[in-house]
Amino acid sequence: MSTRSGSSSASSLRRLALPMAALLLLLLFNFLFTPGFFAVEVRDGRLYGTLIDILNHGSKIGIVAIGMTLVIATGGVDLSVGAVAAIAGAAAAHLIVSGSSPPVAIASGLILGVLAGAWNGILVTMLRLQPIVATLILMVAGRGIAQLITNGLIITYDSPTLTFIGNGSLGGLPFPVMMLAVVLAITAILARRTAIGLFVECVGDNAAAARMSGVPDRAVKLLAYASCGLCAGLAGLIECSYIRAADANNAGMLLELDAILAVVLGGTALTGGRFSLIGSVLGAMLIQILTKTLYMQNVSADIAPAPKALVVLVVCLLHSPALRQRLANLVSRRAGA
Amino acid sequence: MGDQAPRAAHPTDSRMSADAPLLAVRGLQKRFGAVRALAGVDLTVLHGQIHVLLGENGAGKSTLIKCLGGVHWPDGGSVALEGRPIAPASPRDAERIGISTVFQEINLIPHMSLAENISLGREPTGPLGRIRWHEVRRRAEVALARLGLRVGVGSDLSSCSIAIRQLVAIARALDVSAKLLILDEPTSSLDRGEVAQLMGVMRRLRADGLGIIFITHFLDQVYEIADRITILRDGALVGEYDPASLPRTRLVSLMIGREYSPPIATPTPTPTLTTAPTTATTTTPSSTNGETAETVAEPSIAVAHARNLGRRGSVEGINIQIDKGQTVGLAGLLGSGRSETARLFFGADRATEGSLEIDGTPVRLRSPRQAIRRRIAMTAEDRRSEGIIPNLSVRENILLALQVHRGLARPIPSAEASRLVHDFVRSLNIKTPSSEAPVSSLSGGNQQKALLARWLATDPHLLILDEPTRGIDVGAKAEIERLIGTLRERGMAVLLVGSDLEEVVRICRRVIVLRDRRQVAELHGGRCNEREIMAAIAEHTPSHIAVGSTPQPPLAGDSGGSR
Amino acid sequence: MKLIPSPRHIPMLATAVVLVGAFSLGSALYPNFASWGVIRNLLVDNAFLGIAAIGATFVIISGGIDLSVGSVMAFTSILIASLIEQHGVHPIPASGLALILGAAFGLGQGALIQAFRLPPFLITLAGMFLARGLAFAIHPQSLGIRDPFIATTINESLTFSLPLGPRGIQIPLTVDLFIAAAIVAWLVLTGMRFGRAVHAIGDDEHAANLMGLPVARTRIAVYGISGFMSAFAGVVFALYQQSGDPASCKGMELDAIAAVVIGGTLLRGGVGSVIGTVMGVMVFGLIQTMIAFQGDLSSWWTRIVVGVLVLTFLVLQRGVEWVGRRRN
Structure with a gap:
């Protein structure tokens, strides 16, 4: 992002306008109607409060959304992130329980995530399956694999290191928030300080032209899917750490939807091309605020998906060129009459 | 296309007489944004007539037939079928009126049977809307028999050759009792035998009183079958001609828009107004556009050297040597294989035969990436995609x-x-x-x-430019032309594909001419002028066409002449 | 008749081979496997999945995808349970209303996809959330249906007995509904203009448009049918369970898609058949049954085996396409 200058950052600002506006609107709503929403207090050198909660829980979605952003920017999509998160969490917990050291367990979870992502990438680039179809396979089978690892049980473990990932704090902020910041920073540096970002955007914007310019489109896609798998693995570790257990059946449930939604909210088009990592993180936080607001308005966690779905629909419609075309036609017809 | 209001019919043109032409297009206009695609075009087709529509890229042929076929809606002018004004609103509407179009890309459903493709969307149905399949098959058999085609109508379209698909598309078009059949480049991917079969079908339909608009880029076919020829250029009508009194060379010059005078038998070329060099490539320095730089540095190794390069079903017999600081042109009509040839040099398409050397090393280019590594660069014809x-x-x-x-x-x-x-x-x-x-x-x-x-x-060492000046304004054209001159001075080899012959001879010292997807001539020095190129394109072979140093490229011989 | 099958039939033939192979394997490995009772249970336990998969067949042949299936089923089941038990509505009008709502829901999704050129997976993913949330909004927990009309009239009186095996087997109404749905869908897809148009837009939408087919109308109708079939599957599910549950049928859309793909329908669109889908559902059920017979394998193996089968069929489809291209 920093290598951009002038009007380019202006245009990325324009893309961020919608999520920013929605964010401010939700915050304003909560300021008016949710007492204590903005209260933050310090206990034992750690911040507590609703906003901190949102940051904490939004981090998991945000991390996956960063990986998903890269995949969507290449013109693809990854439906398997929830299942991959479940696999990573199950593997880590299983290794801890069977006596491995926490670093080994954590590394194994992450490596499994990368492998799962690379598998998706191979199906997309080598077999040329459509991304939805290719990632559907792991979406179906992944949860089964996770349950295979946990033997169908909920594995509870006792490991301060692993527990710290989801529950610890650093510099007053919950550890997941710090991890989100690190993932965002690393991805942003890799994307913008090397040619990865440029290549990803080229492949997503015009694959044929990118190929004619010599862009290694398959390698770029493979990298994007592998990164997405890594992010999903990390999210799986956070979730498994947060509840101090691996629940293969429910871990990462509907994570794919939240992540895709965050990316779309953040201004990255589902058709690929230009992407915004910051936007996706904002989108993730927006989703979390929306969820929290619904809870605080006494909407049950089960019903909450419905209003979220309406938000998705509205955002998609606002992003749809077809709708804009129709509106433009309407205006011009009226002007003509 | 769906967002305009339906245009009003033109009641003025409603003379109904028995001898009204089958189709009368008058002053048809169509704009796409700022681009004027059709600027008042006329076209008259009679019953039982095969009318060939000719024109280069951007001449307006496809816009015209899409207006007739209900895909586009014209902005002005009139269309009358048998004296009655018509305004087809959709492909389906046009078919109902009696105009059926077979588009170049053959719009049929690949994984359905031939029979079903012929009646799809208008299948005969029985009680409860059940399709009567035996009737569908019978109708298909009748329709294909009319075209002289005997195949199992139950086989999958995707398992059939392009030629059969083409005939199935025509059968579908005829299935709705068409009066006017529009064939958009139906022969572009057929072999000789298949073309002959298609021609036979067209003659048969002509005998039935059908009017046919036939678009093709193959001049042999034009002269073989056309009753009348209409030429378009830059969205405007050039004229309507009788093939019997229109020599080939004249036809080519009308299409390309350059005046053509018959080649003079003397070897001394007429200097043109352009800066085309008057002598062989490597000699005289000319003060005008930096030929001084063409000092023969290392004459031994060519930047690129193709021997008999080709790709099955695309182009064949390409022999081109490009040296440092040389600009070689690739000329030919649309569909002659000029872009396809350029793509072989860049690995955008893979060559299946012949050999290619880059900087003295034999290579097999499998992707643009490999070409780029060898310092080859290419701007594709289709800038947008x-x-x-x-x-x-x-x-x-x-x-x-x-x-x-x-x-x-x-x-x-x-x-x-x-x-x-x-x-x-x-x-x-x-x-x-x-x-x-x-x-x-x-x-x-x-x-x-x-x-x-x-x-x-x-x-790059070799820069391939596929129609670099297509669709851009005059100022930018001149700038790009100047730029190529500068690059040549710097020693860059350039391969230029161009449809504007004047431009090609202005920029290039050596021009490869392609016809019917093969190389037919290599012109350089004094022969490198528009007249000679047109002669080569038109297959009017002057005795002195220079053949390059490469192995003998096939000349006009086997391409059929005026059978 | 030709002896060499057309390439488009190869995946379906492969399905038949897998089905016969799985059944033979089961019969060879486990005693009592090859019995009418097992076949009956296969049908009874998978009737609702089968109906949902038939709806998905329409969508996938048209080149789309519908991820809202499971949620719409859950919504329907809890809706009719609530209408019957809490509002005293007779089961028949309650089911009718659910079917109408399902169809309307699908039509709405189709209209959005068609009018605004939005990706089907995104719209139906949103639809999945919406329907799930609405299901919980109706009633937050599972709700048993004790209405005598369902328990007695439908699930007992309308069950008929087939003289197969030593004691005969009882076929409940839900299986009849599944079979009827399959026959109607097969007739529509193979023998009506609408069904052929569904194939055509899935195979080549651009060509279908130029051939004058009603592309927009057909696509919207396809999603309407999928919504209707999901609701229908939800009704059958409620009959089968004699309850409605807003949390039920999670992931049912994936099972349905998997059954369709295993049934030889191309996920790319254009080629597929209801017969294949029915066989795909049976394969799906057989895998579950075999894992149950094995005893020491857990049920999650189903998902893994199904995933592998889906992958195998996708690779097979690619191979067939590749061979087809090479031949030309």
Whole structure:
């Protein structure tokens, strides 16, 4: 992002306008109607409060959304992130329980995530399956694999290191928030300080032209899917750490939807091309605020998906060129009459 | 197309008489945004007539037939069928009126049977809307028999050859009792026998009183079958002609828009007004456009040398040698294989026969990436789909190929990048509000210059330009032409595909002429002029056409002449 | 008749081979496997999945995808349970209303996809959330249906007995509904203009448009049918379970898509058949049954085996396409 200058950052600002506006609107709503929403207090050198909660829980979605952003920017999509998160969490917990050291367990979870992502990438680039179809396979089978690892049980473990990932704090902020910041920073540096970002955007914007310019489109896609798998693995570790257990059946449930939604909210088009990592993180936080607001308005966690779905629909419609075309036609017809 | 209001019929043109022409198009106009695709075109087709529609890229042929077929709605002018004004609102509507079109890309459903493709959407149905399949099959058999085709109507379309698909498409078009059949380049991917079969079908239909509009790029076919010829150029009517009294060379010059005078038998070429050199390639320095730079540095190794290069079903027999500092032109009509040839040199299509040497090393290019590694660069003919990355900035578009060269991990330092972009924007005079503006917001000419900048930044040894001046304004054309001159001076080899012959001879010292997807002549020195090129294209072979140093390219001989 | 099958039939033939192979394997490995009772249970336990998969067949042949299936089923089941038990509505009008709502829901999704050119997976993903949330809004927990009309009239009186095996087997109404749905869908897809148009837009939408087919109308109708079939599957599910549950049928859309793909329908669109889908559902059920017979394998193996089968069929489809291209 920093290598951009002038009007380019202006245009990325324009893309961020919608999520920013929605964010401010939700915050304003909560300021008016949710007492204590903005209260933050310090206990034992750690911040507590609703906003901190949102940051904490939004981090998991945000991390996956960063990986998903890269995949969507290449013109693809990854439906398997929830299942991959479940696999990573199950593997880590299983290794801890069977006596491995926490670093080994954590590394194994992450490596499994990368492998799962690379598998998706191979199906997309080598077999040329459509991304939805290719990632559907792991979406179906992944949860089964996770349950295979946990033997169908909920594995509870006792490991301060692993527990710290989801529950610890650093510099007053919950550890997941710090991890989100690190993932965002690393991805942003890799994307913008090397040619990865440029290549990803080229492949997503015009694959044929990118190929004619010599862009290694398959390698770029493979990298994007592998990164997405890594992010999903990390999210799986956070979730498994947060509840101090691996629940293969429910871990990462509907994570794919939240992540895709965050990316779309953040201004990255589902058709690929230009992407915004910051936007996706904002989108993730927006989703979390929306969820929290619904809870605080006494909407049950089960019903909450419905209003979220309406938000998705509205955002998609606002992003749809077809709708804009129709509106433009309407205006011009009226002007003509 | 669906967003315009239906246009009113023209009641003025309602004379109904028995001898009214089958189709009478008068003053047809159509605009796409700022582009005028049709500027008042006339076309008259009679019953039982095969009417060939000719024109180069952008002449307006496809717009015209799409207006007739209900795909586009014209902005002005009138269309009458058998004296009655018509305004087809959709392909289906046009079919109902009696106009059926078979488009070049054959619009049929691949995984359905031949029979079903013929009646899809209008299948005969019985009780409860059940399709009567035996009737569908019977109708298909009758329709295909009419075309002289005996095949199992139950086989999958996708398992049939292009020729059979073409005939099935025609059968579908005829299934609705068409009066006018429009065939858009039906022969472009057929072999000789299949073409003959199609011609037979067309004659049979003509005998039945059908009117046929036939678009083709093969002049042999024009003279074999046309009753009348209408030529379009730049969206305007050039004229309607009788093939019997229209010599080939004249026809080519009418299409291309250059006056043609018969070749003079003397070997001394007539100097044209352009700066085309008057002598053989490597000799005389000319003061005009930097020929001095063509000092023969290392005559031994060619930058690129193709021997009998070809690709099955695409082009064959390409023999081209391009040396340092040379600009070689590829000329031919649309569909002659000129772009296909250029793509072989870049690995955009894979060659299946012959050999290619780059800088003295034999290579098999399997992808543009490999070509780029060998320092070959190419701007594709279709700027929008294979050139620009539309939503990325001018800056990113310019830096892309250089970045590919440097690899993923070595980004161009931002200061250097800015300097490069700034230099290219200035030296190529790319008109953009800022280097950060999306490239799609630029005009066509400036997009093309940005693409040239993309490749020049990699300092290629061979630059392939496929119609670099197509669809751009005069000023940008002149600038690109000047740029090519400068590159030549710097020793870059350039392969230029061009449809504007005047431009080709102005820029190139040597021109390869293609016809019917094979190389038919190599002209250089004094022979490298429009007249000779047109003669080669028109297959009117003057005795003295220079054949290059390469192995004998097939001459006019086996391409059939005026059978 | 030709002896060499057309390439488009190869995946379906492969399905038949897998089905016969799985059944033979089961019969060879486990005693009592090859019995009418097992076949009956296969049908009874998978009737609702089968109906949902038939709806998905329409969508996938048209080149689309519908991820809202499971949620719409859950919504329907809890809706009719609530209408019957809490509002005293007779089961028949309650089911009718649910079917109408399902169809309307699908039509709405189709209209959005068609009018605004939005990706089907995104719209139906949103639809999945919406329907799930609405299901919980109706009633937050599972709700048993004790209405005598369902328990007695439908699930007992309308069950008929087939003289197969030593004691005969009882076929409940839900299986009849599944078979009827399959026959109607097969007739529509193979023998009506609408069904052929569904194939055509899935195979080549551009060509279908130029051939004058009603592309927009057909696509919207396809999603309407999928919504209707999901609701229908939800009704059958409620009959089968004699309850409605807003949390039920999670992931049912994936099972349905998997059954369709295993049934030889191309996910790319254009080629597929209801017969294949029915066989795909049976394969799906057989895998579950075999894992149950094995005893020491857990049920999650189903998902893994199904995933592998889906992958195998996708690779097979690619191979067939590749061979087809090579031949030309």
